[in-house]
Amino acid sequence: MNWTLEVVIVPVSDVDRAKTFYADGLGFAVDHDTVIGDDARIVQLTPPGSGCSIVIGKGAVPDMPPGSLKGLQLVVPDLERARAELVERGVEVSEIQVLGASPSPTPHPLDNVGFVFFTDPDGNAWAIQQISSRA
Structure with missing residues (x-):
């Protein structure tokens, strides 16, 4: 049986501002x-190529403080x-950071270890990692 993560709720204070940030x-x-x-x-939004979406909103989403979600990647x-x-x-967005050494040989020096970081307007924290190929 496959278990897929399909939606992550991101707590925001202003739905329109967050929608503009994530879409535009x-x-x-x-x-x-x-x-x-x-x-x-x-409001449901999906990153290009992703099988998992985020949901922002009010009233019908769990009550979490805006900006409290950290570690989205x-x-x-x-x-x-x-x-x-x-x-x-x-x-x-931060400059590219190399965190550690790659656990396996890769075709590119940033694979597995290259990251950038940013936050949305409420302070929800995101990372972007480079993985150009998988074993």
């Missing part, structure tokens, strides 16, 4: 923006290109 700043696709009532709204095959895209879109 990060290039996530807006899967749906559903108003359930006066006090409930759910995206994986890309080309970290330099991904970082350049984010900078071009106006996202404040």
Whole structure:
């Protein structure tokens, strides 16, 4: 049996601001923006190529303090290109950092160990790791 992670809820204080950041700043696709009532709204967004989406919203999502989610991680095959895209879109992202030594031989020196970091407008913390090929 496969167990797939399909949705992660990201706590935000301003749904419209967060939707703009994730859609325009990060290039996530807006899967749906559903108003359930006066006090409930759910927006689902998916990173390009991902099988897992994020949900932001109000009223119909668990009560978590905005900005309290840390350690979300995206994986890309080309970290330099991904970082350049984010900078071009106006996202404040760290310089590329090499963390440790690669656990196995790789075709690129950043594979497994190259990371950049950023936060959304509420302070939810993300990392992007380079993995260009898998065993």
